[in-house]
Amino acid sequence: MASDDVRIAQATGSPYKCCTGVIMSGCSGSGSGSFGTRFKALSALCRRKDAELDDEAAGAIEDTSDDPEVTVQKKDTSDALRRCLGSLSAEHREIVDLACYHEKSVEEVAGIIGIPENTVKTRLFDARKKLAELLKAAGIERGRP
Numbered sequence: 001m002a003s004d005d006v007r008i009a010q011a012t013g014s015p016y017k018c019c020t021g022v023i024m025s026g027c028s029g030s031g032s033g034s035f036g037t038r039f040k041a042l043s044a045l046c047r048r049k050d051a052e053l054d055d056e057a058a059g060a061i062e063d064t065s066d067d068p069e070v071t072v073q074k075k076d077t078s079d080a081l082r083r084c085l086g087s088l089s090a091e092h093r094e095i096v097d098l099a100c101y102h103e104k105s106v107e108e109v110a111g112i113i114g115i116p117e118n119t120v121k122t123r124l125f126d127a128r129k130k131l132a133e134l135l136k137a138a139g140i141e142r143g144r145p
Contacts, residue, residue: 077140084134092127099124 066074085093098104098112099120106124110117132142 080135080138080140084131084138087134088127088130091123092130095120095123096127096131 085096088096094113095109098109099106104112106117106120109120109124113120135141
């Protein structure tokens with residue numbers, strides 16, 4: 001919990017939220033070290049670091065964003081996937097939606113739809129197989145750009 005508070009505070013720029021959450025979680029007496037030492041260490045962690053970035057350091061930072069060509073490929077793939085999902089039967093589309101997009105387990109999907117778990121597994125297998133065929137016919141191979 002303490003490290004989560006530190007991360008939240010660093011992300012929001014709020015040392016107060018950081019230190020109070022961490023110190024309060026450290027007040028239980030667990031762990032080694034005195035409260036004063038812990039407070040000083042956490043205060044140092046929570047201080048805002050306003051260091052400027054020089055040109056050399058900025059140049060060393062790798063740009064991991066997609067180039068325009070990859071962005072267009074991803075959009076085309078997404079559009080093709082949407083069309084192919086629309087081509088599936090309602091039964092298969094429902095299974096894929098629950099299992100893949102809503103991240104429901106086989107047991108949860110079976111309970112929602114009201115069918116046996118093995119039927120869910122079979123429909124999911126069939127839906128994935130059909131979706132792969134439709135995507136291949138649309139010119140989309142497995143994998144991402």
